[in-house]
Amino acid sequence: DVKVTQSSRYLVKRTGEKVFLECVQDMDHENMFWYRQDPGLGLRLIYFSYDVKMKEKGDIPEGYSVSREKKERFSLILESASTNQTSMYLCASTQNGEAFFGQGTRLTVV
Amino acid sequence: KNEVEQSPQNLTAQEGEFITINCSYSVGISALHWLQQHPGGGIVSLFMLSSGKKKHGRLIATINIQEKHSSLHITASHPRDSAVYICAVRLGGGADGLTFGKGTHLIIQP
Numbered sequence: 001d002v003k004v005t006q007s008s009r010y011l012v013k014r015t016g017e018k019v020f021l022e023c024v025q026d027m028d029h030e031n032m033f034w035y036r037q038d039p040g041l042g043l044r045l046i047y048f049s050y051d052v053k054m055k056e057k058g059d060i061p062e063g064y065s066v067s068r069e070k071k072e073r074f075s076l077i078l079e080s081a082s083t084n085q086t087s088m089y090l091c092a093s094t095q096n097g098e099a100f101f102g103q104g105t106r107l108t109v110v
Numbered sequence: 111k112n113e114v115e116q117s118p119q120n121l122t123a124q125e126g127e128f129i130t131i132n133c134s135y136s137v138g139i140s141a142l143h144w145l146q147q148h149p150g151g152g153i154v155s156l157f158m159l160s161s162g163k164k165k166h167g168r169l170i171a172t173i174n175i176q177e178k179h180s181s182l183h184i185t186a187s188h189p190r191d192s193a194v195y196i197c198a199v200r201l202g203g204g205a206d207g208l209t210f211g212k213g214t215h216l217i218i219q220p
Contacts, residue, residue: 031207042210042211043210058207092153092208094208098155098158099145099155099198100155101153101155103151104150104151106151
């Protein structure tokens, strides 16, 4: 019973490419989040959304944008990928305090 | 800004040992989560606490709101418990995002 699905487990992209990371949840949650996870730094919030077409910057939004056209889907966009964006990316959705996470996308930018 | 500190950062123990992981935070919260992350990246929520104590199988989580401290205990530890355990807190006031500790890397040796 998968609840939060990220479109890819592993991605390798070239510097300068536009990269889309997709996240879909099937629980009708309003709140969705994108985090990146790096060794020694833990999870850091990139962007979040409280509703369709609504987005808010997190702690490290530089170099990223997001899109939420439908309630179930929250996309993270790297407009021009750089090597310092090599990381594990995790999507989450929450409602009433309960949090559910995707399996993560390990992105390597070469 | 809320800081979340976990200890220890790394813990290696023998199968059967009683394990304790600690989490301290700096401001008032509405809830605290204990999360488990296995190699490969996916995160699973183990507990959500706002007071007292919760138990699920061999896992026990406690929280002391006055002292701003929580502990996760594992009884009769097993190699399959090897994972990264992450403490995350949710602030009050309607915000649903989480602030994460850096995680505790636990290895249980047979």
